[in-house]
Amino acid sequence: xxxxxxxxxxxxxxxxxxxxxxxxxxxxxxxxxxxxxxxxxxxxxxxxx
Amino acid sequence: xxxxxxxxxxxxxxxxxxxxxxxxxxxxxxxxxxxxxxxxxxxxxxxxxxxxxxxxxxxxxxxxxxxxxxxxxxxxxxxxxxxxxxxxxxxxxxxxxxxxxxxxxxxxxxxxxxxxxxxxxxxxxxxxxxxxxxxxxxxxxxxxxxxxxxxxxxxxxxxxxxxxxxxxxxxxxxxxxxxxxxxxxxxxxxxxxxxxxxxxxxxxxxxxxxxxxxxxxxxxxxxxxxxxxxxxxxxxxxxxxxxxxxxxxxxxxxxxxxxxxxxxxxxxxxxxxxxxxxxxxxxxxxxxxxxxxxxxxxxxxxxxxxxxxxxxxxxxxxxxxxxxxxxxxxxxxxxxxxxxxxxxxxxxxxxxxxxxxxxxxxxxxxxxxxxxxxxxxxxxxxxxxxxxxxxxxxxxxxxxxxxxxxxxxxxxxxxxxxxxxxxxxxxxxxxxxxxxxxxxxxxxxxxxxxxxxxxxxxxxxxxxxxxxxxxxxxxxxxxxxxxxxxxxxxxxxxxxxxxxxxxxxxxxxxxxxxxxxxxxxxxxxxxxxxxxxxxxxxxxxxxxxxxxxxxxxxxxxxxxxxxxxxxxxxxxxxxxxxxxxxxxxxxxxxxxxxxxxxxxxxxxxxxxxxxxxxxxxxxxxxxxxxxxxxxxxxxxxxxxxxxxxxxxxxxxxxxxxxxxxxxxxxxxxxxxxxxxxxxxxxxxxxxxxxxxxxxxxxxxxxxxxxxxxxxxxxxxxxxxxxxxxxxxxxxxxxxxxxxxxxxxxx
Numbered sequence: 001x002x003x004x005x006x007x008x009x010x011x012x013x014x015x016x017x018x019x020x021x022x023x024x025x026x027x028x029x030x031x032x033x034x035x036x037x038x039x040x041x042x043x044x045x046x047x048x049x
Numbered sequence: 050x051x052x053x054x055x056x057x058x059x060x061x062x063x064x065x066x067x068x069x070x071x072x073x074x075x076x077x078x079x080x081x082x083x084x085x086x087x088x089x090x091x092x093x094x095x096x097x098x099x100x101x102x103x104x105x106x107x108x109x110x111x112x113x114x115x116x117x118x119x120x121x122x123x124x125x126x127x128x129x130x131x132x133x134x135x136x137x138x139x140x141x142x143x144x145x146x147x148x149x150x151x152x153x154x155x156x157x158x159x160x161x162x163x164x165x166x167x168x169x170x171x172x173x174x175x176x177x178x179x180x181x182x183x184x185x186x187x188x189x190x191x192x193x194x195x196x197x198x199x200x201x202x203x204x205x206x207x208x209x210x211x212x213x214x215x216x217x218x219x220x221x222x223x224x225x226x227x228x229x230x231x232x233x234x235x236x237x238x239x240x241x242x243x244x245x246x247x248x249x250x251x252x253x254x255x256x257x258x259x260x261x262x263x264x265x266x267x268x269x270x271x272x273x274x275x276x277x278x279x280x281x282x283x284x285x286x287x288x289x290x291x292x293x294x295x296x297x298x299x300x301x302x303x304x305x306x307x308x309x310x311x312x313x314x315x316x317x318x319x320x321x322x323x324x325x326x327x328x329x330x331x332x333x334x335x336x337x338x339x340x341x342x343x344x345x346x347x348x349x350x351x352x353x354x355x356x357x358x359x360x361x362x363x364x365x366x367x368x369x370x371x372x373x374x375x376x377x378x379x380x381x382x383x384x385x386x387x388x389x390x391x392x393x394x395x396x397x398x399x400x401x402x403x404x405x406x407x408x409x410x411x412x413x414x415x416x417x418x419x420x421x422x423x424x425x426x427x428x429x430x431x432x433x434x435x436x437x438x439x440x441x442x443x444x445x446x447x448x449x450x451x452x453x454x455x456x457x458x459x460x461x462x463x464x465x466x467x468x469x470x471x472x473x474x475x476x477x478x479x480x481x482x483x484x485x486x487x488x489x490x491x492x493x494x495x496x497x498x499x500x501x502x503x504x505x506x507x508x509x510x511x512x513x514x515x516x517x518x519x520x521x522x523x524x525x526x527x528x529x530x531x532x533x534x535x536x537x538x539x540x541x542x543x544x545x546x547x548x549x550x551x552x553x554x555x556x557x558x559x560x561x562x563x564x565x566x567x568x569x570x571x572x573x574x575x576x577x578x579x580x581x582x583x584x585x586x587x588x589x590x591x592x593x594x595x596x597x598x599x600x601x602x603x604x605x606x607x608x609x610x611x612x613x614x615x616x617x618x619x620x621x622x623x624x625x626x627x628x629x630x631x632x633x634x635x636x637x638x639x640x641x642x643x644x645x646x647x648x649x650x651x652x653x654x655x656x657x658x659x660x661x662x663x664x665x666x667x668x669x670x671x672x673x674x675x676x677x678x679x680x681x682x683x684x685x686x687x688x689x690x691x692x693x694x695x696x697x698x699x700x701x702x703x704x705x706x707x708x709x710x711x712x713x714x715x716x717x718x719x720x721x722x723x724x725x726x727x728x729x730x731x732x733x734x735x736x737x738x739x740x741x742x743x744x745x746x747x748x749x750x751x752x753x754x755x756x757x758x759x760x761x762x763x764x765x766x767x768x769x770x771x772x773x774x775x776x777x778x779x780x781x782x783x784x785x786x787x788x789x790x791x792x793x794x795x
Contacts, residue, residue, distance in 0.1 A: 001185060008192060012165060019161040026153060036103030039080035 054289060056119035058306040059135035067097055068114040070122060073284040075132040077106050082131070089129045093117060105277045107136060134284045135303065142280055145273050152269055155204040156262040162200030163255040166193045167754075170252035174751050183245060190242040193251040201235060204258050207265060223403040223448045226410060230443030231257065237436045250440055253753045257445050260761045268452045268472070271459050275468040279702065282689060288356075290322040291315070293366070304356075307369050315365045317545070318521040321358045325367035326351060332363030335523070338692065339673045341489040341625030343581065343600065355673065357692055359523050362546055384649050384677035385698070397473045398722075399451040402729055406444065410736075414438045417744050430746075438743040441753055442736050446760035450728035453768035458721035461772055465713040466704035467686075474700040477684040478715060479722030480665045484613060485656065485682070487670035488624035488631055488645075492610075492638070493600040494706060495671070495690040497527035500582060501575075501597045509594050512553065513587045516541065516560045520549045524583055527598045528560070556590040568593045581630045602637065609708040610638045613715075619664070623652050625674045652678040669711060671695060686711060721771050728764050735760040 025031070061069040074086065083101050086108065090099035095116030101108045110122055119135075126133040169189045176186060208231070212224040231254055238249035291299040291314040292307060299314045304322045307313065312328065315321050321334070331349040336342055338357040345361060348354055354367065414435045421431035459469050469475075486492050502510060514532025517525040519541035538558075541551040548561010559565060563572035566586035575584055575595045582597040614620050621642045624631045628645030635643040644655065656678055659666050668675070668682035671691035679685035679698040687699035696702055703710035739756055742748055 001182075004185070004188075011168065012192075012196070015161055015165050019157060022157050023154065026150060026157075031153070033102040033104045036083065036101070039103060040083060042080060043084055 054120055054123070055300055055302045055306070056123065056135050058303065059137060060119050062114060063111075066114055067111045068117075068119075070110050070119050071136045071138070072108045072110065072123070072126070072133040073136040073281040074101070074106050074108050074126070075134070075285060076130065077101075077103070085129055086126065086131060090122065090125060093121065093125055096122075106281060108133065132285075136281070136284045137305070139280055142273075142276055145269070145276060149266070149269050149273055152207060152262060152266045155207060156259070156266050158200050159204040159255055159259040159262050162196050162204070163252070163259045165196055166252045166255055169193045170750065170754070177247060186247070187242070187245045190238075190245075190249050190251075193249065194239055194242050197235065197238075197251040197255055200255055201231065201258065204255075204262060205231060208258075208261065220400075221404055221407055222400045223444060226403065226407040226442075226444055227257075227261065227448060229411075230439050233436050234440045234443070237433065241433075248750050250437075250750050250753065253440060253750060253757060256754060257443060257757060260445055260758070261448055264449045264452045264456075267456045271456045271463075272469075272472065275459065275463055278463075279468050282704075283693075288320070288322040309369050311369045313367045313369055315360045315367060316521075317360055317362050317364060318523050318526075319360050321354050321356055321360060321365075321367070323356050323367070323369050324354070325369045326353055328366045328368050330363050330365040332365050333361040335359040335361060337489045337600065337626070338495055338671070338690075341487060341672045341674055343489060343626050343630050357673070361523060381649055381673060381676055381694070384653060385680055387653075387677075397451070398476050398725060398729070399448070402447065403444070406447065410439065410442045413442070413740055413744070420744075421746075434743070434746045437746070437748045437753070438740060441739045441743045441748050441756065443757075444732065445757050446732035446735055446764045447729065449761055449764050450732050450768075451725050453765050454721050454725045454728060454771050457768050457771040458717055458724075461717050462701070462714060465710055465717070467701050467710045467714050468703075469701045470697075471700045474684055475718045475721045476725070477665070477700070478667065478718035481618070481667040481684060481715060483619040483621065483659055483664045484667045484669065484711075485621045485623050485659075485678075486610075486640075487668075487672060487675050487678075488622055488634055489600060489626055490671040490690060491669050491675075491688060492606050492622070492634060492708070493602055495600070495688070497524060497583075497598050498601045499527055499531055499596050499598055500579070500601050501595075502531060505594055505596065506592075509587060509589065509592060510596075512558060512589060513560055513585075513594070513596060516549055516551060516553075516558055516587075519543065519551070520560070522548075522561075524585055524598050525549070525560070528585060528596060553589065558587070558589040560585065560587050562586065563595065566593065568595055571595045581633070602634065603706060603708045605707045605709055607638055609712050610640065613712060614639065618715075623647050623655055623678070625649075625652075625672060649674045649677050653681045656681050667715070686714065717771075724768060724771050728767055731764055731767060732760060 030037070056070070059070055063069055076082075080103070083103055086101050087099045090096050090110060093112075095112045097111045097113060099108065099110045112122075123133045169192055173181065173186055173189050205228070208224045208228050211222065212228040215222040215225060234250045234254045238251050238254070241249050288304050289301055290304050290307060292302045293299055293312040293314055307323055313323060313325060317332070327348055327350050329350055331347070333345040333347050334354060335345050336355065336358045338359075339355045348365070354365070417438050418431045418435035421434055422428060455472060455475060458475060462469060499510075510531055511533060513528050514530070515534055515536070515538055517528035518532060518535065518537040520529075520543060538551040538553055541549055543549045544561070544565070547565040548559055550557060550559040552558070563569045563584055563586040566588040568586035568588060571593055572584050572586065572595055575582075575597055579597050579599075582599040585596045585598055587594045587596065610620055619642075620638070620640050622631060622635050622638075622640050622644070624643070624645050625647055626645055631643055631645035635641070647655070652675070656666055656668065660683070665683045668679050668685045669687065670679055670685070671688050673692045673695060675687070676692070676695040676698045679687060679695060685699045686701050686703060687695055689696075689702055689704050691699070691702070701714060703714070735756070739748070742752070
């Protein structure tokens, strides 16, 4: 059962990483325009003109 | 129309030498609009960035300061085919956005904590029935405590704050038992962890928080969505005025740019955009949108005029007065204060339940402790059992029962074109038994229309409509609406105060006053049949016709009012207009109880009399004079065309030309209310089952987790029924264009 000593902190760390990523995306304004993001992905204006 | 609007007050100058403008855009309907708008604007010289928010239809434009005028941006958008309106975020909306972000952060923390603690808890539960060692169990419990304590301290803030707020005011709300339950469960779990006991409740606590925060966030998101659309609509109707600058020149500016003391020019046919005092000029004005009175009032120097009045025949110069000045406004403000003070604070359904629920639960917990001690158990066991009663009764489902229904039902209202201002309006709307309508602008449309169109020869009507396109007279706007061919005739001559004329097919056509068109005999005949309508005459060669123009009933008013009466609602009319103008409307609608010529104070008196009879009154009104009555009524609705002050008092605002939303609002609210009660019933039944089990000490953390998530899920699923069946007729799209009377460049 010694494996728990590093498995549990690892699991927690992974979870915290997810939480941090969510907080970052929230602060970055990724949820300000959810419908826009859904349709912008279809536009190909980033291709070379 | 070639005048450019001076938008400089909306432009924000930034430190890096760029200027920033926020616009609300009308006419966005597909994804291609994004490219069109952003691409089109980026081709303007000087534009650094244009970013359209597709969710709330707002555009942020930035350009290098000095290289571009803000009006050029609006014009370019107009050219591409979109109407843009300068937009200023309101304080309330910014506050809501901040709160939504905060709730989302709390939700994320609670979600993270509940997932990780559940991972540990499930291991302990399965270990307890197999071969977990006490050391590992303690380790897991300490880990769970390590996650739960900071997570609850952070994610529990919305509840702590709300409970504290209620307690400080000497009230209780649903959050008080929630907070007590959370804190006790947390405290007990920590103590049990220190004693290396078998059971802790960390998982229940964070899961409870997670569910409750989901409900709060959804509620908030729905309210924010309606508020966004409402403030977009407000900016669509933002009005403009001709300000006379210090050189004496008239410049077109948004009314937001006007200050008290500024001078403003109002031409015939324009709507007065601000409250003010006439400095020079004399004219007749139509104040029907303000006072409900449809007869025109003559104004001259020193007369007070109100925003929303229509100027008829003369050019006026006004001095802008500070907001809230003037006899009518003073009276309205005073009445509003009284109404707000007199209105007994409505206690929401959930809080009423909480008021009864909390003492019962806390007594049950105390009884449990006493009973266990009396039967010889140790104080420790007795306390554990008592606290488990509190945990299991922690009103998770109860706290979700009302908000989730509100979210789903306000979504249904939103689709029907109704925006709620107050969250608790559902409960009040569901109780309504009497509906009081204002006449002008509520039962009737706010704009004028030709009422005898069916009696006229179609060719003549079309010709009159086309000719009217060239006139600036307010009544001509109503006639011009009848024209299917929107091309004005050429070489039209407008004779101020008389009418317009043009040569059509080499025959002179005239549209204007009956005298101008030589149709006075027809006028007398028409006036006797409909004395309240304004008469416009048309002559074309030797053909004569008169058009009767007045504010027509909303197209479905008769059907809706008849239907409401059939359903047993007592419908009444209280109008500020003359009795002789109200009588025909009341007759057409079959409403027998009506009053005309009501001052704002008289409307309130009438409502108070109804209230004294024990009736629950829904007031539907739009004018400035209705604002106090809307505040005094049990619940109130107003059309989107209503005055700003009035809209702020209404519990909900509806869109469009139809009265149908009034009926739908009541139906949806009744359905929502009965679902709320059912949901509360489900939650209480759950408690009836759970409390005895907890009393006898059968509640383990596993049981608590299952029972809590189970009841919350059932309540949420049951709330989804509030979406209701699809309406029979295709629901009218909330089309802002219908609701925006003469938005710009009037």
